[in-house]
Amino acid sequence: MADYRLHTIFYILTSLLSLAVLHWTVHKVLLSISRSKFKKANNCQPIPKYPNKDPIFGYDYWHALNKAAESRTLLSWLREQYRLYGNTYYARLQTANVISTCDPENLKAMHSTKFKDFAIDSRRKFAFLPLLGAHSVLLANGAAWEHKRAMLKPSFSRSQYTNLPLFERHVGHLIEAVRVENTKKGQVDLAEFFLCLTVDITSELMYGTSIELLTNGNKDLVRDMTQSAEGGHARWLLVFLANIIGNSTFSKSVSKVRNFMKRFVDEAISYRQHSESRSISAKPTARNFEGQQGTEPLDVKGRVIYLQQLSLGTRDRKAILDELTTILFAGRDTTAALLTNLFFVLAHRSDIYDKLRAEISVLDGERPTFEQLKGFNYLQSCLNEALRLYPVIPINTRMAVVDTTLPVGGGPKGQSPIFVSAGTNIAFHVTALHRRKDLWGEDAEDFLPERWEKIQGQGAWMYQPFGGGPRNCPGQHLSLAEAAYTVLRIVQEFSMITGRDSEPWTELIALTCTNANGAKVTLTEA
Numbered sequence: 001m002a003d004y005r006l007h008t009i010f011y012i013l014t015s016l017l018s019l020a021v022l023h024w025t026v027h028k029v030l031l032s033i034s035r036s037k038f039k040k041a042n043n044c045q046p047i048p049k050y051p052n053k054d055p056i057f058g059y060d061y062w063h064a065l066n067k068a069a070e071s072r073t074l075l076s077w078l079r080e081q082y083r084l085y086g087n088t089y090y091a092r093l094q095t096a097n098v099i100s101t102c103d104p105e106n107l108k109a110m111h112s113t114k115f116k117d118f119a120i121d122s123r124r125k126f127a128f129l130p131l132l133g134a135h136s137v138l139l140a141n142g143a144a145w146e147h148k149r150a151m152l153k154p155s156f157s158r159s160q161y162t163n164l165p166l167f168e169r170h171v172g173h174l175i176e177a178v179r180v181e182n183t184k185k186g187q188v189d190l191a192e193f194f195l196c197l198t199v200d201i202t203s204e205l206m207y208g209t210s211i212e213l214l215t216n217g218n219k220d221l222v223r224d225m226t227q228s229a230e231g232g233h234a235r236w237l238l239v240f241l242a243n244i245i246g247n248s249t250f251s252k253s254v255s256k257v258r259n260f261m262k263r264f265v266d267e268a269i270s271y272r273q274h275s276e277s278r279s280i281s282a283k284p285t286a287r288n289f290e291g292q293q294g295t296e297p298l299d300v301k302g303r304v305i306y307l308q309q310l311s312l313g314t315r316d317r318k319a320i321l322d323e324l325t326t327i328l329f330a331g332r333d334t335t336a337a338l339l340t341n342l343f344f345v346l347a348h349r350s351d352i353y354d355k356l357r358a359e360i361s362v363l364d365g366e367r368p369t370f371e372q373l374k375g376f377n378y379l380q381s382c383l384n385e386a387l388r389l390y391p392v393i394p395i396n397t398r399m400a401v402v403d404t405t406l407p408v409g410g411g412p413k414g415q416s417p418i419f420v421s422a423g424t425n426i427a428f429h430v431t432a433l434h435r436r437k438d439l440w441g442e443d444a445e446d447f448l449p450e451r452w453e454k455i456q457g458q459g460a461w462m463y464q465p466f467g468g469g470p471r472n473c474p475g476q477h478l479s480l481a482e483a484a485y486t487v488l489r490i491v492q493e494f495s496m497i498t499g500r501d502s503e504p505w506t507e508l509i510a511l512t513c514t515n516a517n518g519a520k521v522t523l524t525e526a
């Protein structure tokens, strides 16, 4: 009897297993048939492959990538791979399928024409979740992202980035602090000061109150923010190993930063209570976002403050904390990196510095209007060129959420579409794109602001410092105005800068990429 029962159970189990295998096989065969049809219909051609020695775990590619990252040569290593395998190629990396690309057509498809087929990948989420939090706009997808994006929009209006007196106050603090250090030590690393300046400006614009790092000297916060960003990048490189290894420096700095931010969450909550008691029923909706007056929370100067905007959208403290932390990092590392990279160049190129001084001399030492600032073409070209040669976000990723295609990279010449299966990661490399000689000319490696006199307004997808499409950088105008104003004021105050560093530009990749050696200079008073 017992024997018979066992037999039946065994029989049922093996039948179920066979059914499952059959089901899986049929599924795979059908998928493969429908995929070949799809490939054929879309004229997809094979993509060049990185010669993985380990085609299952992709350990070799990962190892090579990490070795390059450790020696701070990741950007040039990546460019070398493109030279070897083509501008779009496939590799296996830590059990993931990765397509790497520096083709403008592919960026356009991913960011714009096929926007819905691609999402923020789990690797970015894993790396930056502890710091930015699950509610961060930088990690969100789908409807959640759309909502967050709509909440951001009014805080990036023209009235924010044309507010030159606000910039002046903080840049004034920067110039004072830099002057003191320059006099005391005979030289100064501008990088540290830029990281404070951008925090002070971003917090005033986005929270309504400035953190004032340039005057209160909260060095701990500066360090903790830097370690948080760098530790995030370390997680991005390690992926699941990061959980096994752990990182107490990173964890401690993240919790200190997020603790510091809680005062702004309190402020948001009390703003909400305050507005409720005045019965302002301002629920932010997509309808009133095009700068129309009405239900948005406005401060006295007619600006929309992100902190207030957020507080009216949610009561969730964690959500507010995540979003406020995200915007501070997005506004800090980026513009600071741009300024550091540009001043690193200026420190060694007095010809460019002199030309800048000549251009703005029409101001006769006075403060510019916003229109004047925008009208200084050489100044704007210097910023464009710094972002071209040293893009602040040189490596970025997406993931295909459905089976789809990218327009180029297939076939012998790399000019045919390629098939991209759901779940494939796409890595795109902006430094490689910005230094392609076939796109930019033989002088692609040179810092040449004059090139922008010819190419203004053209080739949007071959110049991608701010991304493109619906998910482009909302802070673009703000950061360019902020950076232009800062450069202009430093150039007004100092007649000459001298580089104090003979090292070449060296990558330091965290949330963004900047010169590892900063911008060490000696300044001469005008």
Ligand code: HEM
Pocket: 137, 138, 149, 152, 202, 327, 330, 331, 332, 334, 335, 338, 392, 393, 396, 397, 464, 465, 466, 467, 470, 471, 472, 473, 474, 475, 476, 478, 479
């Ligand atoms: C030189 C300065 C800057 C550069 C080069 C830059 C670059 C970028 C890029 C490339 C993206 C797209 C990321 C992606 O698609 O994966 C982005 C997104 C973003 N940036 Fe910037 N950024 C800069 C300054 C700023 C500033 C000053 C702020 C705010 C104060 C800011 C806020 C954001 C936000 C919130 C996003 C996320 C947008 C979204 O996912 O919808 N950025 N930025």
Ligand SMILES: *[C@@H]1O[C@H](CO)[C@@H](O)[C@H](O)[C@H]1NC(C)=O
Pocket: 226, 227, 228, 230, 231, 234, 235, 238, 245, 247, 248, 249, 250, 251, 253
């Ligand atoms: C740990 O985090 C720090 C910054 O907080 C970073 O510099 C370091 O590379 C990380 N180490 C590892 C092993 O991830």
